[in-house]
Amino acid sequence: MYGGLVLEKRSYHQKIEKIEVWYIALPLLLLIPFIVYGNQLYGVYKEESYIYLNLIMQILIVVFTMAIAIHSWLVFSHLFASRTLYIGSLFFVIALLEMSNIVIFSANALQTSYINVWLHLVMRLCLAIGVLFIILKPKKQLTMHYRVYTYGFSFLFVMFTLLMLSSPPMSIQPFIEDGDWVIIALDKVHLIAAILQGVTIYILSKHYKKTPKRVMWLMSAALYLIISDIFFVIGKDPNEIWNFLALIYQFYAYYLILKAIYYTSVEKPYQQLLKIKQDLEHSQQELRFQAYHDDITQLPNERLLLKTLKEDLHADKAQKAVIAIEIDRLATISASIGISYSNKMMKLVSERIQAILPPHYFATKLREGQFVVYIDDVQTQEELLQFCFNLKNAMKKPLQVELFSLNGNLNIGIALHETSYSGEELLMHAQLAMREASQIPQRFLFYKPFMSSGMADRIIMEQELHKALAHQEFYLEYQPQVNLKTGNIESLEALVRWHHPTRGFVPPDMFIPIAEESGLIIPLGKWILETACCQAKAWEAQGLPQMKVAVNLSLGQLFQQDLVQMVKGILQQTKLEPHYLQLEITESMTMNIDQMTQLLHELKALGIQIAVDDFGTGYSSLSYLKDFPIDCLKIDRAFVRNIQHNPNDEALVSMIISMAKHLRLKVVAEGIEEVAQLAFLMDGGCDYIQGYLFSKPIAAEQLTETFQELHSHAEEILGQFKYVEEYMI
Structure with missing residues (x-):
């Protein structure tokens, strides 16, 4: 079941990656009909229709650039990363310039002025140079007051640009207002921007293995900006289909940049957080397993046994029983062959016990090398005796531990539950019967009350033996x-x-x-x-x-x-x-x-x-x-x-x-x-x-x-x- 879930998750991630590839490839495929049937498609709408279509695209571009600026502003307070701040301030500049462009265009009765052309020129240069600058500048941590300074500088830069374009000094006024020169400069700017975007793609490609998803989005955005620049150069008239296509690909490039920023600042941290949560849950499960299971045999341990007895012993009126099992002379064998061989022997014994364990029997392993089987519904005492016989038969074959061939003679004690017994008392009674069983040939006994008094003296004598030597x-x-x-x-x-x-x-x-x-x-x-x-x-x-x-x-x-x-x-x-x-x-x-x-x-x-x-x-x-x-x-x-x-x-x-x-x-x-x-x-x-x-x-x-x-x-x-x-x- 777990393996199937992992495969399902893997296939899901593969599906997501294919969708992302389609996000990138589909606009490229649309280039073919536009290039082949550009003139026919242009005739679908009237020329004035493209004015409104361009305006709609510019408004969408403002929305996305402002979204990038706002998102970076908000995320910076958590990441304090320089690149996040610089990207936000760069697109804040572009958003403000684009809004100014729309306002000026609308104020001129939807007619393009030289200021619109200059604003477009400034935006393309700022974007190409700014992105390249951000990529090349080393990352570092900044403090909170940098956010106000950087965005403030961006705002002042936009205001200065608008001032210079709307009321240029006498010395540069002819240069700015020369429409022919601006058109020529605009083509050059688009060419330079395309070259800089190509350099950006080259630099980003070197970091693909580190962060493939983010780099893929950014490289795709740079590619679409290059296509946009090409269409701007092809389209001489702002109100034709090529200019419209340039705006579409520019808009899509900004969408991909927003997606890359969102992935870096939201999606990836969320995935990391989700992975941490999953790892934490897995660690908790492992810790719980370790807390309630024996390291060597992987059987439930004494803690889980006592917990089970406490919850289940008085749950119903069914007859309960505990069977305590130990390897005869285990302490002597362990002291003689070493702890590693002793552990291997315990593992072999646990495997044999589990091989004959009925489904409703609960086997556990205690710290002192004993095994305990809890039965929550005993039909007859003969059932318990039959299990003991089966267990003894299973242990007849010697245990092969490396070079040692060891006899797994078992001592088995059985204790039946009575109403007045607690879980600890029931377990102790089974252990007492197990100790007494080591003195008889059959090696298994049911607990009798007289065993409790003799065991106390036996334990005391064991402690005194350590002092005697x-x-x-x-x-x-x-x-x-x-x-x-x-x-x-x-x-x-x-x-x-x-x-x-x-x-x-x-x-x-x-x-x-x-x-x-x-x-x-x-x-x-x-x-x-x-x-x-x-x-x-x-x-x-x-x-x-x-x-x-x-x-x-x-x-x-x-x-x-x-x-x-x-x-x-x-x-x-x-x-x-x-x-x-x-x-x-x-x-x-x-x-x-x-x-x-x-x-x-x-x-x-x-x-x-x-x-x-x-x-x-x-x-x-x-x-x-x-x-x-x-x-x-x-x-x-x-x-x-x-x-x-x-x-x-x-x-x-x-x-x-x-x-x-x-x-x-x-x-x-x-x-x-x-x-x-x-x-x-x-x-x-x-x-x-x-x-x-x-x-x-x-x-x-x-x-x-x-x-x-x-x-x-x-x-x-x-x-x-x-x-x-x-x-x-």
Whole structure:
């Protein structure tokens, strides 16, 4: 529709330009019949008829010249332009002289006198010289009092001319009253005027590109004045057709000059004003769009959403609902891949949401990277659930952002409107449900009132987490991993702990998810890695056997662009040999195989070891086992806990150990608390065990002090099975 309107405007302007060309060309075409059939046309009227026709044309000329003078007088008070003032004063002279010419002609009983001829001569010279002077004189700004001075001078010039012609001094009286000489001079004046008009056309043509429309009118006027001069020369008798044609073309030239002045002082400023108005309206529309839409996705923003909710929420009795949507671990991903890639990811997500959005659903994008869908007429709750299922299906395919292949797992919260809720409250309820949905496998929930109380504590804890790292409230504990073949403690897993100044000990499963959501997991993960490597070197300096330290990597750290350089830098800083560091990833992190393969190979090139933690609990394909440079699999405690009571767990553990042996991978079993569990694992060929049966996680100082006791305790337990062999990893 907008494109059609633009084309319509363009065609309109083209039509106007064609009309203007016809305005110029049509009088030129009329020259042909006048030249060819001049004598026949002259005979149409009697000779005395041309006297009155000439008088009418002179009166019209007075009207147009005076119109130019008055228009310039009025416009000067706004433009203060020198050319506008000079043109007005020039045509004021011509208007006064032309009026004087008519008065004298009428007073002589419609007979031409020598004064009429001299007035005509003066007018032609003033016009030709004056226009050329105005064009050549540089433009400048004048003050208001110049208007009175200039027009006053013009009036005095006319009065002086009339005085000199009506009562010439004795010295020049014969010269002025010599009729034959005046006729000869008049032809010369017309020739000079025509030449000067030609010079005017040449000068104007150089400025055509700057102001084509105005120059076109002025050049056309100069052309018609030349034609008028030619007809004046041809027509010896003032009362014949050639003199009449000269007046017609002179009149038309003044009309074109008036049109040029009108265009410059009225039409063009009006068009500029109209364009400014249109630009202003367009700018206002753009500003309004920017104020109510998101810059990245172009979706309506939070401001427009709240405005819509305020106006529409209580408008009728239809059931309303708000669905809040966020990308899981968005803060961590953004902190890892950078803001530009994060923005591209948000744009891809918005496109997928819009692709499945029903017509009456209103999708918006909030500042914190959340999407919100408002439905103003919900028929059934099943309708909302179906939309959530469709949305999850749409996000199954990874988001390809440059070199990153990202999983767009969504957390979705649904809040149904009740009479007492405001728009802000309804939105907050949907966001609370969305936060809670991140803790369950389905990843979408309807809002329940109990969610409000738990979220407040979660927000407070998020703020406290930011202070905890700076205040050194975190510390590490280490849980030994025992080699079942040698009975030695050869490695330890570093586990982060938080001692809050007022809350006391905060469980990791409570603060780690919040740290991942807030992006704090990046600096926290770096601190854990530095502290664990430093401690490994410290134990070596204290005379303990060199032991490998295992550190968990978060999903956010895997997207960290400088992860490899960071690990390399920490190893160089702490001077820890790379093979004494083991980085652990979870199975759920292995879904982006292409990206992970390259990253893990770069880490492996440093000389470190890589383990897959919580093996068997994820949903990824096992094909990554042949592609990733993995050294170790860690069996999750969920399989080990009931191994002696659940045949399925027993079968799964046996299968994992067997598969690892065929792939030449070491196996670590976590959560060993009972001797029966240990016996099964030893019979199955497990390599390492970790659990409370040997030791709970303990502080670094305590491990240093009790290392021999821990070692003896491990040998004592394993000695019961008489299964200790020399074996090296």
